[in-house]
Amino acid sequence: MTQLRIGLLGTGPWAVATHAPALAAHPSVTFSGVWGRRPEAAAELAAAHSTTAYDDVDALFAASDAIAFALPPDIQAPLAVRAAAAGCHLLLDKPVATTADGARAVADAAEKAAVASVVFCTLRFASGPVEWIERQAAAGDWFTASAQWLGALFSPGSDSPFAASPWRKEKGGLWDVGPHALSVLLPLLGDVTRVTAAPGPADTVHLVLRHTSGASSTATLGLSAPPAAAGMRVELRGEQGVVTMPEWDGAREPFAAAVDALLESVRTGQPHPCDARFGQRLTEILAEAEAALESGV
Structure with missing residues (x-):
């Protein structure tokens, strides 16, 4: 075909x-x-x-x-x-x-x-991040990781077309950007064996995860951050030092x-x-x- x-x-x-x-x-x-x-x-x-x-x-x-x-x-x-x-x-x-x-x-x-x-x-499909994920997964033996994905979708003055999405309003950052964070953490650290969750401001959620590799990770997820505080970052720490996932542009x-x-x-x-x-x-x-x-x- x-x-x-x-x-x-x-x-x-x-x-x-x-x-x-x-x-x-x-x-x-x-x-x-x-x-x-x-x-x-x-x-x-x-x-x-x-x-x-x-x-x-x-x-x-x-x-x-x-x-x-x-x-x-x-x-x-x-x-x-x-x-x-x-x-x-x-x-x-x-x-x-x-x-x-x-x-x-x-x-x-x-x-x-x-x-x-x-x-x-x-x-998992953006060229910079996917190549980085493959390299870090091959390196392995990570001690801990942190992921932050904070959007300003629901901040005052937001003009994002996604702000009108009913399901995002109902489910918040946990469900909208949570899959992105997990899609990086799982191939690097293994499946999640334990989940702890705590609420933050507005729809912000803080997760603490334990993985099959023995490593732990944290994820901060939300769609209501002030615009100046919005952004995405994934960081790994281990014997190899500290590494940060590269940015990407567009979908x-x-x-x-x-x-x-x-x-x-x-x-x-x-x-x-x-x-x-x-x-x-x-x-x-x-x-x-x-x-x-x-x-x-």
Whole structure:
């Protein structure tokens, strides 16, 4: 298969700025169409990229070999199950779902249908960070790590188009940027064996994690920081000293790399490290952290 037909579900700012342009420009992809919960937005986005707007999501599944998702997680999950059952490979957004059962259903559906899956955790596809992660994972023997991801999405005066997102308002930084932090910490330190969580200002959450390697890590996550305090940083400490993950710029190039990863998984039949089962594990850890916050433990 030289061209993979990929359809897009979603018409929000993420789909407009990243998914649709990257799919339309990818040399090995035929952008097979757009479906959205707002038909007029789907028609506008499809027209902008010379593809077809679909009112019937199942018709888009039938016209596609794979589906890319730019939808809220708990709308994404059941539609991903349907797409997999229709034989479509899955290019999922993070988090896959905000319940362990929802994320497990997606991973199980992909496995049952024998379709490839990739979860678009940006840092695992951005060229600078992904090369850094590979080097540090190979070095191993890290003592501890810290991750900070503080956005200013909900700060006064924010003009971000994502600030109007209902699911982000409800779930906060834990669920929006938490998957990014975990997607880096797990390949470096191993799976999480223990989660402690404490609330900070506004939607800020502090996590303390224990990993299978014996290392510990902390993560500070939020979307309500003052603009001057916003930023992202991952730091490792061990026998090799102190190393910091490099910055990256933009999401369109990493998304194109995620498309490449899906194409490779389809071609080889080999699961990608950021597949739906990995997405399930991220959701399980975040759900455990959420439960710890609610219980005060």
